[in-house]
Amino acid sequence: MRRRSVLSLLGLGGVGVLTAKGLSGCIAPGGSSRAAKAFPFQPVRVPLPVNSDGLQASEQQSTYRELALEDRLTVPDGFASQLLAAWGDPLGDSRFGFNNDHLGFVQQGPDRASMTVNFEYISAVPWVQGFAEVVGRSLPFAALVASLQPSDGVVDCTALPAGDRRLQQIRAVADEAMTDLGIGVMTLQRDGQGQWKRAQGPQDRRITGISGLEDPQQQLISTGPAAAVFRASSRQGYDDGLG
Incomplete structure (x- = not known):
């Protein structure tokens, strides 16, 4: 999406400038002080118009017409962030998945807790670009694209015979994509400095998008x-036969 499209989508119009030099252009003078009155902390400045910016x-x-973005995680003053797990890290019998859009923190004692993570979806471009480096093996992305070009990138894979090369390529990519979706549960332990760290626990597990597909014992x-x-006898959509 072009910069003009982004600003038009926000209803701001004009042409914006996106750089990687910080967020100094995101809040107008006086805006942050008005926003602070409604919160017990100073909200993080974001590149989108929100109620917490205190602006009319x-x-x-005028404020969001020109933005400067910094490619890093920013938290409010007085708060800190730390990395607990990243895509590809071992978790249960699989790996830590992609895009964590929900975290469920359950403290089980003063220094021990569990965290449930929802891996909602994959972002196609960074997932494809980073897969080999993160997972340690390559997938036939380019070959699959080339195989689907004669059909304009569209094919009914359920109608392909088992030995069809396209089906094998689709399964190779789709299985790994579905593996990076689902839910994960990991154990956390507080260290001597009071920081939460990964630890091993009996509840550590991964439920992927294809759990139970090959092993009936893992069916949900x-x-x-x-x-x-x-249990419906007449269903809409694809029936995978798993019940």
């Missing part, structure tokens, strides 16, 4: 009223 609509239009059990959709 007209002020947002669904209970409650919503489970009726799996």
Whole structure:
């Protein structure tokens, strides 16, 4: 998406400048002080107009017309961040997945806790570019794209015979993509400096997007009223036969 498109999407108009020199251009003078009155901490300046910036609509239009972005995680003053796990790190019988859009922290004692992580989706470009380095093996991305070009990139893979090269390429890529989705549970231990670190625990596990596909013992059990959709004799969409 071009810069003009981004600003048009935000309703700001004009042409913006995106650089990597910090966020000094994100808040207008006086905006941060008004926002601070509504929060017990100084909100992090972000490159989007939000209520916490303390600006009126007209002020947002001028303030966010030109932005400077810094490619790093920023937290409010008085807070700290630390890396606990990254994509590809061993977790359970698999690996830490991609895109963590939910974290569930459960403290089990003064110095021990568990964290549940939801791996919601993959971002195609960075996932493809980083897969070999992170996972340690390559996938046939280029070959798959070339194989699908004659059909404009569209094929019904369920209709392909088992020995079809395209099906093998699709499965190779799709299986790894689905492995990076799902849920993970990891154990945390507080060290002598009071920092949380990864630790080993009996509840450590990964539920991937294809758990149970090859091993029936790993198939998930669904209970409650919503489970009726799996028992319906007439279903919409693809039926994987797993129940």
